[in-house]
Amino acid sequence: MPARQQPRRTARELTLLGLSQASGNDEKLAQQDLNALILAAVRTLTSEVRDALETAGLEVKRGSDRLNKSEIHAPDVHSGRVMVREAITLTEQAINRLGAALDLPEMITLANQKDVRDYAFELIGTIKRRKADISAELERSLVDWSLSRLPQLDRNILMIAVAEIRYHQIPNQVAINEAVELAKRYSDEEAARFINGVLRRFTNQKPLVVAEPEV
Template sequence: MPLRKQPRSVARELALLSISQIKTNTNKLETEDLNNLVLAAIRTLTTEVRETLETATAEVKRGDERLLNSQTRASDLERARAMLSEALKLSQSAINRLGVAAELPEFIELTNQEQVREYALEIIATVRRNRQEIEKQIEAALVAWQLNRLAKIDRDLLVISVAEMLYLEVPVKVAIDEAVELAKRYSDEDGFRFINGVLRRVSDRHKQEQLTANE
């Protein structure tokens, strides 16, 4: 049984996983049912699982072919070992995603469902209304990266966290800490460090802009 979470933490996670799937007009979002959000989130997770397993299968096939075609050269064996190791990591990632898909409805069941629904929809609506400015803030904080080159989960995490900081009056520390925890759950090994660094630069830049505007 999952541990009880705060409604906003669950809502944030639900928004992250469903934001790309919900097609309802922004003006009608408030009528969206919680079950539709959960279904959208699970669809996102199952799609990721399928894609991850397909990649893992391809890595196993490539590693197997390299072993069969090699003449026991050390370089070939080492490369095949690396491919199989990557396939194992990807498979573990897929298993973890399946675990998350199973846990999410339980997390929601253990908390205030109406609060979860309302805040998840508020996040999604805020992102839609202010995406251009949010992405502008993120782009300015990226170092040697472009927003559209980021993994989708990292991009959505950044967008949601900046939306909370700039438009939903969530304390910067809370917004960043929550984003980092979600990155540890959904991104790759270095994802949470990257998310943390970008969000801190966004926060610092925004503070400086406010100081300049008040001078």
């Protein structure tokens, strides 16, 4: 995988991993040791990879069993195929997160760059302070869904994009593209399409509140 070319892209990944490790509205997160934060993220990603692969293996076995019975029970063909498709999706997610975990040593090195670290902390601080406003904006942009039902990583990717657009003057298309890339890297193609759609609806809506510049 090519080295990251933009400090802010690395900062977004640090923000995503930092938010995944955070709890509540703790604004002191940005004061934590960055390397310790990334170490915790490695453990989280490793655990998620292990769980996803285990679940995928079980789904493959269940789907295979259903397909083997299909000659006797025709309805089992459909359910078997569904299970296999779900297993493939879970495996894709696991591979993506494993790849992200393997790249973390590079991220640790880049995180020592002041511009990377500063922007990551700015984003984390913005999301912590503006969480209620950002959540309200996103709830309006979801169709037949709610923010609380989304996987944590997907939810945090959306919050990063909204924070950048509303409070850090990042152009809409840039923020959307970066969010989609994060989703492809840490989730899967379906999540990337979903996040793209939500953010496009968000940018087409009038802001709920007037955004004040972050300082």
